[in-house]
Amino acid sequence: MPMHEDSREKIALKRFELISPVLAEPARAQNEYFRKQAERELDFPRYGLRKVSLSTMKSWLRAYRKGGFEALKPKNRADGGRPRRLDAHGLKAIEIKCKAYPGFSVQKLYEELRDQNLLGEPPVHYNTLLRIVTTKGWLAVKKRTDLRKAFEVDNVNDLWIADFMHGPHVRSNNRSVKAILCAIIDDHSRMVVGHAFSASETISALTVVLKDAFLAYGIPKRLYVDNGPSFSSELLAKSCAMAGIALTHSKPYDSPS
Known part of the structure; x- marks a missing residue:
């Protein structure tokens, strides 16, 4: 049975999420990242937990660079999805x-x-x-150690960092609301490229700030965010995929990341 378009799009978003951190990286950094990811079990829509080989991730990266987001969607198998077995x-x-x-x-x-x-x-x-x-028991399964590396960017627009910050309560429409600042800074120049206050941490608030920043300063190579609901939305992931922006999330509960 052919895969539904919604499932194909969700899988493509997961594939983009996986390759996104190294879209702007040199081949050596890509290989190191993909080797580490190949040791992990990743949760894919429709398929559940599974491991992905280094060569497969490289093929997704090549496909994305050649054909964009559409190229990351899985093709419906000609064999009708029958399981493959070894003789x-x-x-x-x-x-x-x-x-x-x-x-x-x-x-x-x-x-x-x-x-x-x-x-x-x-x-x-x-x-x-x-x-x-x-x-x-034919082969021992080895685990890789997790190495931490700091961001190192050399140019403006190589990396933008976005976050929400909670400010004081203010009066709005005769009621007290918390002022929440959405801000984006360029990592190399340390300049604020976009900012705006709103009453909530929503994807809508983030979209307004991103749009203004894009119009004023262009498109960054990478966008670094945390794992809040707005930053984990499919809308942000798909928008970055369509624009060619590498979307990178911090590790949950890992403040130094």
Whole structure:
């Protein structure tokens, strides 16, 4: 059954969320980021928790640069979505490769087998291989340490940072409301490129400030925000995807990030 357009769009947004932090980064930084993400289980609409290979994430990045947001939408499979399985020959090839290269990561094993056309056509998913080698104990699954790096930007409009800040109560329409400031600063120049007060932390308030900032100073390469509801909205994610802006969220409960 063909995938519904709403599901395709939600998956495309998740893919953009994954590649977005390195849209403006050099290849070396992209590889380091993708390797770290490949070790994680990611929650995808429709599919649930799954791992994504480094090569797949690279292919999404290439597709986005070539065709924009539309290129991130999954294509409906010609096989009608029937599950893909490995035959006995494929399983034996995996076992032999694991014994020959016990130091391989599952990611490296997947890439080797795929490049040698030993994972079927089309190739089975990374998760299938991970489940096989884990269940049968053919390969030790290694974990990567999480390395923290500070932002380093060299030019104006390389990185903008947006946030809401709560101010004092003021009188509005004969009632007391809290004044909430939405502000955006350019990380390199430390200049405020957009700001406005409102009575609530909403995507509408953020949109007004972003629009004025874009008109005055152009489009940034990256936008760094926290995980509040306004910053986590599908509208912001899709807008950044359409404009080619890398949207990066801070880690939940991680104040130094």
